[in-house]
Amino acid sequence: FALTPTCGNSHRKARYPYLYSDPTPPTPPTPPPTAQQQTPVSIYRILKELETHLDKYITRGTKASITGALKCLEDIKKEEADLQLLSFGKKTEYYAQGVRACKRAGLDDDVLSGKKSQSLPVNYREDHTDKNDDFGKMRNKYVQPGIRQAPKAPNTNVGADGSGDDGSGGDDVATRPEPSLLLQSSFTDSIPLGGIKPILQSLHRRLLIPLSTPPQLMRELGMSPCKGVLFYGPSGCGKTRLATYLASTLSPGREITVVNGPEIMKKFVGESEELVRQIFTDPPPPEDGFPDDTRHVIVFDEFDAIARVRGGQDGKQGDAGVARDSVVNQLLSMIDGVDTRNTFVLACTNRRELIDRALLRPGRFEIQIEIKLPEEDARREIFEIHTKSMKHFGRIESSDFSGLLAKLAKDSDGMSGAEIEGICRSAASRALERVVLEHGDNEALLLKLVKVKESDFLEGVVEMKESTDASKM
Ligand SMILES: Nc1ncnc2c1ncn2[C@@H]1O[C@H](COP(=O)(O)OP(=O)(O)OP(=O)(O)O)[C@@H](O)[C@H]1O
Secondary structure, eight states, X not given: OOOXXXXXXXXXXXXXXGGOOOOOOOOOOOOOOOTTTOOHHHHHHHHHHHHHHHHHHHHTOOHHHHHHXXXXXXXXHHTGGGGGGOSOTHHHHHXXXXXXXXXXXXXXXXHHTTSSOOOOOTTHHHXXXXXXXXXXXHHHHHHOTTEEEOXXXXXXXXXXXXXXXXXXXXXXXXXXXXXXXXXXXXXXXXXXXXXXXXXXXXXXXXXXXXXXXXXXXXXXXXXXXXXXXXXXXXXXXXXHHHHHHHHHXXXXXXXXXXXXXXXXXXXXXXXXXXXXXXXXHSOOOBOTTSOTTOOEEEEEESGGGTSBOOOGGGSTTHHHHHHHHHHHHHHHXXXXXXXXXXXXXXXXXXXXXXXXXHHHSTTSSOEEEEOOOOOHHHHHHHHHHHTHHHHHTTOEEOSOHHHHHHHHHHHTTTOOHHHHHXXXXXXXXXXXXXXXHHHTTOHXXXXXXXXXXXXXXXXXXXXXXXHHHHHHO
């Protein structure tokens, strides 16, 4: 069967047909952006800068960060036409809210335009903590403990001009994979993680296809889509990375929420439960053009910290045990209430055995996928991924690159993806150091001379082995 997009926002619907089956009539298509408008690179940079300023503004309220942020706004205004190309359009909205909040705080136009300096009024932060005012929204967005913005998935597809495929000049920008869920290859090929193809194939069959199946057909087949997926296995093997990519695939119209387990549990009694409830009931707003019920995906990292086996009620573990149990109860009730058409939960842990069995039973985290340490073939793929950029830009000096990859894959037995990434980083830093020691930090010479040699990688492997052996002792 093929699902057809049935409502507005046609280009996104065409990309993600499986997410839309509502009967809203189509809106007229927006004209494609002109070549002149297609300059998302600068906008991305501006927004990144803006985010930094906003952070400073929220936490310190210094005049420098306000004027810096305002300068960003000017830049954004200049390129307003490009904003439609952004998938992170919400950030500009938060920025506009920031400006409005400054105005309400009594900063006049000269300050806002950067002509005059003025500090924020004393206690401004404390005075504006109402959840619904602009400042409150920004604060909740950026500084609410335990919840952070989705990590940006770096684009490892290097374009011929040296920029990332997203046109962002290789910035660390989340480019959402754009597969059709029904097309397996576009899903499995879109995630830059080595050695996990079988896992992606299984996810495609067990998760993506049921989620994209019309509810009526699911009912007729006696199937119900699962509400959550748990990734478990040793540290550094790509669980979080895979979960956030999958989340972005399932939620193109709403920012995903990444929750750090231990941070949630730092709260006072009762607060953790409330935070868990809020995560499910107060999702980030949908992106422009997406309906209110567009899917929200929650990723719980270090899930064992929140979802630990209950048993505190018997008093043996004291108040802390009782409080933990009540968080698990809250989680269970929120997950039971999930409608998979608009909420989905992913979780990652190194310690599946610590998770309460009730959460793992069918109907909740029904799909559990182990991500093991990579085998030799997978390690080769991972080395290939993390050397892709240096290879593309001619920064590797090797007469037999394929042979080098094979040797690295063999020598890195027992290492995780994160450790392999570390080896590639350390090889690059060796190459840099060589040139800096000989020629200083002359930019032109650095650009001309830095080459990563085979020996840099091989020494990186030895160094990584030594440091992992030392950490085991
Ligand atoms: N299979 C892989 N292919 C490419 N890179 C990988 C792979 N596995 C891990 N990495 C690299 O290691 C980094 C860390 O991975 P990630 O945080 O997803 O691991 P994790 O399994 O969640 O670890 P932890 O359990 O410690 O949180 C990633 O950013 C990625 O660059």
